[in-house]
């Protein structure tokens with residue numbers, strides 16, 4: 001009888017432990033550093049019911065104080081990396097962020113990192129970090145669609161979830177992940193799909209890799225595109241310039257020629273359908289390619305992939321394709337690839353591997 005009672009108690013305790021991803025003792029409590037960059041999650045408005053607000057106003061300490069429950073998940077500290085709306089995110093801040101995260105893990109300052117960020121360019125920062133962070137430890141990026149002063153603000157819940165996800169041992173080795181709106185996304189695949197709705201982040205080709213509910217994260221999928229070789233940005237202070245050219249009906253070649261002659265080393269073409277272009281733009285892109293600019297065909301469609309040497313003679317024209325990366329993510333990979341090589345075969349390989 002005693003044995004049955006003991007077994008019952010043991011299985012009850014195990015269930016309780018599984019119920020939440022909370023660490024139980026100070027010894028197992030993970031150290032989590034929250035790096036704040038601004039965005040709507042740190043946004044402040046004059047009214048709780050009106051849409052107008054300024055992004056990046058609320059400092060990290062106030063953000064953390066607003067969600068005291070995060071301290072249940074680990075030893076939490078915060079650092080302010082930037083205070084900007086993510087429309088102003090830039091290469092200098094990306095490099096600063098990436099170098100700081102690599103330093104945190106190298107010096108064993110933390111077991112996980114959470115980055116608070118504006119949602120507008122969250123996907124680009126996530127992918128940049130995914131390609132440059134040399135650690136298996138969790139890096140979770142989080143934002144909000146409503147400012148902290150709004151009645152329907154989503155930042156506090158998202159931040160709590162992101163810290164819980166970062167603290168969970170299940171989040172190790174997943175590359176950089178985005179935790180938003182009770183879902184976890186792979187950095188490479190996630191994209192912002194609505195300019196105003198709360199449920200804006202989606203991975204249109206593959207879906208979320210995990211779901212968050214009631215203080216718990218469950219993972220279902222993992223991307224195979226998470227190569228162990230990362231880009232080393234330690235010594236970099238800038239990246240090669242890559243511009244995006246948007247494709248549309250009856251586009252003028254000026255959309256391409258207008259940007260040449262500057263420091264441009266690469267062009268991502270956000271083409272129609274399978275990365276297609278009209279004849280005048282095609283000629284301008286071929287000219288650019290002949291001049292040594294790496295032209296990468298991507299698509300404005302929002303999902304699917306770009307197929308090499310199908311309708312377009314990529315090999316002949318010296319073009320590469322982005323595979324399933326959207327134009328803004330293709331730009332990130334092209335910039336990083338160009339720090340190592342201008343060889344199109346190698347760059348194309350990167351697009352099929354990263």
Ligand code: SIN
Nearest residue numbers: 040085086118119120
């Ligand atoms: C921004 O990206 O900083 C503004 C929009 C947002 O965070 O939702």
